[in-house]
Amino acid sequence: MRRYHLTTFGCQMNEHDSERMKGMLDSLGYGEAAERSEADLILFNTCSIRESADTRFVAHLGEAKRLKSEDPSRVIGVGGCWSQSLKEKVFEQFPFVDVAFGPGQVHRLAEFLTSDSLTAQGYFEFEGFTGHLPMRRARDFQGWMQISVGCNCVCSYCIVPSTRGREVSRPAAELVAEAERLAADGVREVTLLGQNVNSYGRDLPKGEKTTFAELLALVDAVDGIDRIRYTSPHPKDIREDVVRAHAELPGVCPHIHLPLQSGSSRVLKAMRRTYNRERYMDRVALIRELVPDCSITTDIIVGFPGETEAEFAETLEVCEEVGYDSAFTFVFSPRRGTEAAELDGQLPHPVKRERMERLVAVVQRRARERAQRFVGRTVEVLVEGPSRTDPSRLRGRDRHNKTVNFEGLTAVGELAHVEVTSATSTTLAGEERLLSRIG
Numbered sequence: 377m378r379r380y381h382l383t384t385f386g387c388q389m390n391e392h393d394s395e396r397m398k399g400m401l402d403s404l405g406y407g408e409a410a411e412r413s414e415a416d417l418i419l420f421n422t423c424s425i426r427e428s429a430d431t432r433f434v435a436h437l438g439e440a441k442r443l444k445s446e447d448p449s450r451v452i453g454v455g456g457c458w459s460q461s462l463k464e465k466v467f468e469q470f471p472f473v474d475v476a477f478g479p480g481q482v483h484r485l486a487e488f489l490t491s492d493s494l495t496a497q498g499y500f501e502f503e504g505f506t507g508h509l510p511m512r513r514a515r516d517f518q519g520w521m522q523i524s525v526g527c528n529c530v531c532s533y534c535i536v537p538s539t540r541g542r543e544v545s546r547p548a549a550e551l552v553a554e555a556e557r558l559a560a561d562g563v564r565e566v567t568l569l570g571q572n573v574n575s576y577g578r579d580l581p582k583g584e585k586t587t588f589a590e591l592l593a594l595v596d597a598v599d600g601i602d603r604i605r606y607t608s609p610h611p612k613d614i615r616e617d618v619v620r621a622h623a624e625l626p627g628v629c630p631h632i633h634l635p636l637q638s639g640s641s642r643v644l645k646a647m648r649r650t651y652n653r654e655r656y657m658d659r660v661a662l663i664r665e666l667v668p669d670c671s672i673t674t675d676i677i678v679g680f681p682g683e684t685e686a687e688f689a690e691t692l693e694v695c696e697e698v699g700y701d702s703a704f705t706f707v708f709s710p711r712r713g714t715e716a717a718e719l720d721g722q723l724p725h726p727v728k729r730e731r732m733e734r735l736v737a738v739v740q741r742r743a744r745e746r747a748q749r750f751v752g753r754t755v756e757v758l759v760e761g762p763s764r765t766d767p768s769r770l771r772g773r774d775r776h777n778k779t780v781n782f783e784g785l786t787a788v789g790e791l792a793h794v795e796v797t798s799a800t801s802t803t804l805a806g807e808e809r810l811l812s813r814i815g
């Protein structure tokens with residue numbers, strides 16, 4: 377049996393795409409190798425969101441090159457956003473790569489592997505949904521659903537619109553059928569994936585038009601799906617109906633990821649985010665009004681070109697004001713082909729690093745403060761496995777998307793009720809309450 381090894385970088389969309397790649401390779405009769413050195417087919421699903429993602433990946437590619445020189449019959453394939461952003465240049469820079477393909481061309485990997493062609497091939501059209509391919513899930517009880525691909529935004533720092541193309545949504549009926557299949561297969565938590573889920577459905581033909589809030593209700597109605605999550609939303613497109621869905625639909629989890637990027641309206645404009653600080657804070661106020669206990673998380677970029685100390689201070693102010701449950705913080709990284717990479721006022725690294733330290737301090741303090749509201753409460757945890765730090769305890773996530781480590785007996789893939797005894801900025805700790813499950 378031929379064997380493959382796949383390494384995944386980047387976001388949840390890439391994790392999803394990799395599960396589809398695995399499903400497709402299974403159906404071609406390939407088996408998975410535990411080590412890269414044991415594989416006939418060495419695959420990478422790459423990311424290009426920041427320079428660090430590129431650098432990390434290129435080191436892995438070096439190992440693949442060495443393995444190929446030991447055994448030239450090995451096939452090396454590179455998929456995903458990094459590949460898409462370089463296109464044919466992949467083969468100029470890395471001549472040992474046999475097949476390169478973008479995120480919309482995963483299905484072509486099968487074509488390449490089953491053809492007799494020995495020449496290097498690149499596939500970079502925006503063409504298909506990986507969501508149509510067979511899937512092999514990492515966990516039986518959790519599943520991804522790709523509701524759309526591509527992104528019509530023009531955020532000036534972001535490489536994704538050029539790597540994933542224009543936005544295309546999958547019809548709601550197809551997605552409901554997929555949710556039903558997943559539920560029948562034992563999945564109880566689904567995560568709906570799109571580059572901007574809030575604009576889902578706008579491109580569907582007349583008669584099939586469905587809003588994101590309507591899609592949430594349709595998936596919520598599927599028997600057996602206990603939890604619905606989604607990523608990523610865009611503050612400019614999140615509407616009241618979606619916020620209401622968090623309050624009204626039992627399956628939709630009380631967690632909204634609302635990427636801020638910057639607290640300064642001037643910087644937001646230069647980022648082409650199409651909202652300002654006030655509009656963003658209006659969205660936060662709406663969430664707090666309709667779903668008071670909702671977790672709010674965010675993404676923030678520090679050191680965007682031209683960001684002044686006063687503008688950075690506005691980002692800190694917003695973080696203080698909102699009190700995020702957690703935040704992903706990034707140092708601005710100029711990306712090839714993006715508008716922001718060409719802007720004047722690129723900041724020196726020490727300035728970016730120093731701002732980052734101050735930002736992380738505020739984010740962590742506010743997250744720790746916010747997390748104290750869970751102490752003394754009993755939360756519902758979907759058990760994912762043993763605790764990473766103490767294997768005698770269990771680990772899972774609650775509906776607010778907090779990681780919970782606890783003493784308990786519930787099996788992996790089942791729901792436990794855990795009384796929270798302490799909280800840090802990132803995790804909750806507690807003990808399972810068996811009686812509350814009966815009562």
Ligand code: 5AD
Nearest residue numbers: 533534635675676677706707708709
């Ligand atoms: N530099 C730094 N961070 C970036 N992000 C996207 N592009 C860049 C970049 N060029 C961040 C944004 C986005 C998250 C997925 O990655 O915060 O929301």
Ligand code: SF4
Nearest residue numbers: 386387423424425457
């Ligand atoms: Fe990376 Fe963005 Fe592509 Fe995801 S969509 S793999 S984060 S570049």
